[in-house]
Amino acid sequence: xxxTAILAASTVFAGAAFAQDVDKSDWPSSFTxxxxxxxxTYFAYGSGWANLVAKELGLTGGGEVTGGPMQNMxxxxxxxxxxxxxxxxxxxxxxxxxxxxxxxxxxxxxxAMFPMYQTPFSVTALASSGIEKVSDIPAGAKIGFxxxxxxxxxxxxxxxxxxxxxxxxxxxxxxDLGGQLQDGLLDVIAFAAxxxxxxxxxxxxxTDVNIIEFTEEEQAKLLEEFPVSEFTIDAxxxxxxxxxxxxxxxxxxxxxxxxxxxxxxxxxVNVVMSDNERMVGIHKAAGSxxxxxxxxxxxxxxxxxxxxxxxxxxxxxIADDMxxxx
Numbered sequence: 077x078x079x080t081a082i083l084a085a086s087t088v089f090a091g092a093a094f095a096q097d098v099d100k101s102d103w104p105s106s107f108t109x110x111x112x113x114x115x116x117t118y119f120a121y122g123s124g125w126a127n128l129v130a131k132e133l134g135l136t137g138g139g140e141v142t143g144g145p146m147q148n149m150x151x152x153x154x155x156x157x158x159x160x161x162x163x164x165x166x167x168x169x170x171x172x173x174x175x176x177x178x179x180x181x182x183x184x185x186x187x188a189m190f191p192m193y194q195t196p197f198s199v200t201a202l203a204s205s206g207i208e209k210v211s212d213i214p215a216g217a218k219i220g221f222x223x224x225x226x227x228x229x230x231x232x233x234x235x236x237x238x239x240x241x242x243x244x245x246x247x248x249x250x251x252d253l254g255g256q257l258q259d260g261l262l263d264v265i266a267f268a269a270x271x272x273x274x275x276x277x278x279x280x281x282x283t284d285v286n287i288i289e290f291t292e293e294e295q296a297k298l299l300e301e302f303p304v305s306e307f308t309i310d311a312x313x314x315x316x317x318x319x320x321x322x323x324x325x326x327x328x329x330x331x332x333x334x335x336x337x338x339x340x341x342x343x344x345v346n347v348v349m350s351d352n353e354r355m356v357g358i359h360k361a362a363g364s365x366x367x368x369x370x371x372x373x374x375x376x377x378x379x380x381x382x383x384x385x386x387x388x389x390x391x392x393x394i395a396d397d398m399x400x401x402x
Contacts, residue, residue, distance in 0.1 A: 077209060078194075078282050089373045095225075098339050098343060099339065100339070100340070102337045102340075103135075103230035103337055103340045104135075104158060105136065106135060106136035106402060107126075107127070107129075107130075107136075107137040108126070108137065108139070108158060108159070108314060109137070109138070109139045109140065109157065109159040109160060109161070109330075110122070110139075110140055110142040110147065110152065110159070110160035110161065111139045111140060111142060111148075111160075111161060112141070112143070112145075112150045112161075112223060112226060113141060113143075113144070113222070113223045113226075113249030113251070113252075114141060114249055114250075114251055114270050115249055115250035115251025115252070115274055115278075115362055116144075116222070116250040116275065117195075117269040117270035117271070117272075117273055117274065117359065118161050118269065118270075119139060119141065120274055121192065121193075121270060121359040121361060121362065122139045122357060123138060123139030123159070124355075124358030124359060125348050125355065125358060126138050127139075128348070128354070128355075128358065129347050130381065131283075132347045133343060133344070133347065134142045136323050142160075143177075143223045143224060143225045143226060144166075144222070144223050144225060144228075144229075145162040145163050145166040145167070145225075145226060145227045145230075145328075146162075146166045146169075146170065146177055146225040146227075146230065147159065147177055148160030148161055148162050149162050149166060149167060149170035149175060149177075149183050149186050149331070150170070150175060150177045150181075150183060151170070152185070152186040152332065152333050153170070153181075153183035153184070153186045153242065153333070155323050155369055157333075157339055158332065159331065159332050159333075159344070160186070160328060160331045161329070161330055161331065162196055162328065162331055163202040163227045163268075163326045163327065163328050163329075164326055164327050164328075164329070164372075164373075164374065165227065165231060165302075165303050165326055166227055166230060167186070167331075167376050168303070169230075170183040170186065171183060171184060171375065172178055176225060177225060181375070184377070185333060185334045185335065186331045186332075186333065186334065186376065187331060187332050187376060187377055187378060187379035187400045188329050188331060188350055188373045188375075188376040188377065188379065188382060189329065189330040189331055189332040189341060189344070189345060189379055189382045190330045190345050190349055190365070190370075190382060190386075191327065191328075191329055191364070191365060191366070191369035191370060191372050191373065192270070192327075192329060192330055192362070192364070192365055193270045193271060193327075193361040193362065193363070193364040194270075194307055194327055194364060195227060195326050196268070196270075196271055196309055196324070196325045197231070197232060197235065197267070197298075197304070197309045197323055197324050197325065197326075198266075198267050198268075198271070198273075198287060198321065199264055199265070199266050199267070199288040200264070200267060200276055200285055200286070200287055201213075201263065201264045201265075201285065201286050201288065202257060202258070202260075202283060202284070202285055203262050203283075203284035203285055203286050204284070205264075205286070207263070207288065209288055209289075210290065210291070213241050213263065213264055214263070214264045215242040216242060216243065216244060217241070217242075217243050217244070217263040218243070218244045218246055218262045218263050218264075219236065219241075219243040219244070219245065219246060219262065219263065219266055220246045220248060220253035220256060220257065220264070220265040220266065220268070221233055221245060221246065222247065222248070222250060222253070222266075222269075223247060223249055223250075224247045224360065226255070226268070227268045227349075228266060228267060228269065229247060230348055231302060231326075232266040232268055234301075234302070235266075235298055235302065236266065238275075238298065238301050238302075239294055239298075243264075244295070250265075250269065250273065250275040251275050251277040251278075253265050254275035254276070254302035258279060258282060258283055258360060266282045268326070270359065270361030271301065271309055271313045271314075271360075272313050272314060272360060276314060277314065278362060280314060280315050284316075285316055286316070287309070287316050287317055288321075289309075289321035289322040289323060290322050290323060290324070291322070292322070295322055295323075295324060296388065298324045299324060302324070304325060304326050305323040305324065305325055305327075306324065306325075307323045307325035308321065309321040310321065313360075327372045327373075329372075329373055330348070331376065332344075332379045332381075332382065334377070334379060334400045336379065336381070336399075338380045338381035338384065339381060339382030340381065341379045341380075342381035342384055342385050343381075344381075345381065345382050345385040346385060346387075346389075347365055349385070350389075352365060367386065367389055367390035368390060370386045370390055370392045370394070371392070377398055377399060378394055378398055378399045378400065379400060381398060382400055383398075383399045
């Protein structure tokens with residue numbers, strides 16, 4: 077099983093190991109975390125916890141730029157990446173064999189590791205466009221949906237269809253799409269990413285934007301049609317917002333290749349979950365990276381090492397048939 081790949085934003089640390097009394101003879105000497113495009117929350121959050129784990133465990137590791145949740149499921153399933161990040165929707169599709177990267181392949185070697193945060197679905201346009209609500213989006217508008225195969229690209233076009241929006245679909249990394257929006261090459265960006273989205277925060281610094289919330293009716297339609305929950309983007313998230321913005325969201329989980337050593341994964345989970353303040357320092361979205369959110373995983377089997385950590389430290393009632401290998 078291959079657990080190394082070309083690293084992006086990787087960091088090498090040679091400090092003392094975090095777990096002094098653990099047998100590490102079967103641990104890999106290096107690892108990668110599949111994230112997403114630069115400018116998105118996955119890249120900032122994933123590279124941050126990868127570097128933290130590498131430092132604390134005395135390993136070589138870092139984040140790898142990928143196409144996002146769908147590709148991460150494939151990379152982790154095959155072992156090309158030890159770890160990754162995904163949302164529950166793409167995870168379910170991957171298990172069912174409907175991941176567009178490898179149609180028909182049931183990706184059951186990607187195991188749940190720890191809860192990250194909720195991904196809100198939000199829409200951003202330049203204030204100069206006059207687009208203040210979804211119904212203002214003109215027919216044929218050029219909408220950036222993020223990297224191909226990402227959670228945003230998988231679900232937001234369907235959501236726009238449900239809400240009656242006619243559009244031209246565009247893909248790309250979040251930073252690139254933000255530049256295109258600012259240059260007038262896009263009318264709207266439809267973000268599905270943990271907040272604050274770095275690309276939106278950067279846009280706010282450079283120009284006036286509208287962060288567009290869903291109406292109650294639009295939210296209700298999306299809740300009925302998709303595997304999402306109600307969510308409010310807090311007013312403190314962006315300087316543009318004067319009050320909370322109505323949205324919907326999908327939970328994100330870190331994933332591990334199911335064949336990784338149990339003690340290794342358990343220590344990785346411990347590094348991430350034992351100090352939330354440190355994680356929030358990496359990204360504000362980590363405010364939801366809390367032990368009690370273990371129960372938000374309704375889809376993936378747990379890695380045995382992760383399950384052991386949550387049972388011991390969060391009184392998690394994880395059913396035996398939801399743990400890989402049982």
